[in-house]
Amino acid sequence: MWLLPILIVGTTVALSIPFGRYLAKIMDGRYTPPAPLRWIEARLNTGPQNWKQYTFAIIWFNTVMFLFGYLVLAVQPWMPLNQKDAAFPDGKGMLSPTTIFNTVTSFMTNTNLQHYSGEQHLSYFSQLLFIVWNMFVSAAVGFCALAAVIRGLRGDAHMGNYYLDMWRVVVYAFVPASILAGVLLIACGMPMTLEPSAEVQTLEPAAMGTDSVDGKDVAKPQVIARGPVAAVLPIKHFGTNGGGFFGANSAHPYENPSAWTNFIECVSILIFPFSLVIMFGRMLNQMRHAVVIYSVMMVMFVGMIYWAVHHDSLKPNLAVTARAPVLDDKGKPFVVEAFEKGPDGTLKKVQKEMPPGGVVALPVDSEGWGNLEGKELRFGPSAGATFSAVTTAVTCGSVNCMHDSLNPLAGITPMTGMMLNCVFGGKGVGMINMLVYLIIGVFLAGLMVGRTPEYLGRKVEAREMKLAMLALLIHPILVLGPTGLFAAMDWGQQATNNPGAHGYSEILYEFTSASANNGSGFEGLGDTYGFNDDKKNLSTPAPFSPYWDIATGLVMLLSRFIPIIAPLALAASLGAKKKTPFTSGTLRTDTVTFGFVLLSVVILIGALLFLPALALGPIAEHYGPIPFGG
């Protein structure tokens, strides 16, 4: 049960230390590029940029990504590698414009919220040209932003060059890691092919239905989707993207064939966010401070894993233990045959009243079942809960179990990870978000002891606090505002898959995921339109999906760039100040005491902002009646 999370965390911590050192070398330019790459780097380096130039470069780059991505998806039906099979004899059609908008903004912002199903709606061309390209560069955007912030905090004359940083991250970090992981995943059974979907005749005749050919019924084949999966999966995790090749994401046996691939994928998800904290310390030459930050994040992360595994893998599904009595039409409890263990350990058939919740005692040991709903048992009992904590702490968003099926209290873990968004967080932006909490922490600590707050020897004044608050508050505004709106309107109420508090949780989760640029979902929510031509869709478009497409698209865009722009300005502002000498009165940021201050600030602010929303969702669901409110 606990071996899997311990192995995952332990392996990632061990790898993150040398990898963080390597990343610091790359981003500081302390390497000699091979001759052909040197020529390209010289062309990409348009010169040193201040914070405004760096930020403008980020936004321009993303504007081009938006237009390019929209074009690729819009012309999908006419492009090559649009494989034809029995399910799609003419290949994949054009997605609806709102789905394209949502998909483009989603991948551009590293969210990978998928209001579509990969194998149903995207051709191989779109997967390779749009998805893979976006996965590499969108992941690099946050990474570059962190490097620029570090240079600002260091007081460097400039923040570097965005295009050169982007090149370094993609070519020297993501590409080699993806090649290595891709080879390992193929060796573990992941498909890598450009062949169309496999078509097989089922053993049971016409199990998939029939087609009428020349007046005769002909059995339909089973269509098994496959494709260049191993090209997408490594960067899906290294870049904390999360967008799956298949709709079932890493619960699909081709995306996650075995317990070994599950382990590799979890480590892949965590390695960059963990290493970037080390990189932060190395580049700033403040390793003790980085260790404090790393430790604070680790305490929260381990707590999240423990909470999820305890409430989901060690507690049964709530429906099994629900207290609603099951009565016959005369108002008396049903009497059924059941099995009980006798004193000698053998099973005996007995007559007993049906237990509350309608579950008959089965002839198995029901102790330690955990919540099996929505889980892929081939990974082991705690894999689903562990993955849910991993993927939402670092804003990845891939899933190996259905988060909608988590026990209510266990569902708090993925929501908390996304709401705090600084428990390691996404590569680059997680550390940037923690920087915002750091600034607030030193500010509050400075107020408490009656000294001017300072961070890394530079005074934190009104301008820095305003920028920190802009970066901090945009996230809860974009989570809570749209959640309240959609929960009150038919757009949300008619889209939920469950009534009452669980339905509210689905809405809350969707906007939290969009705002945190995570991309996972309590799926079951009706947010998929699909192809613009309704006749090509295998399932009916959800009636309010355009509202979801547009609302979550806007949330993703705003929540991606505002928490990058404001901290870049903050870092530049701090770096431009004169450094104050270190004295005995300076608030140290590299001590255990400061670690507790930082931890308290994160938890208190997070609780103030989000506990009421959690109380209406998963907490109400846990304490409410079965079926959840109704």
Add this chain to the structure above:
Amino acid sequence: MDLNLWIPITVGLGLVTLILMFLFVKACDKV
């Protein structure tokens, strides 16, 4: 959906939001 209506609307929505980000940079400079 009518492509002649929704493609311009959705492209425009994305571009307007990104333009707002440029304006936000200027606002952060003035803070």
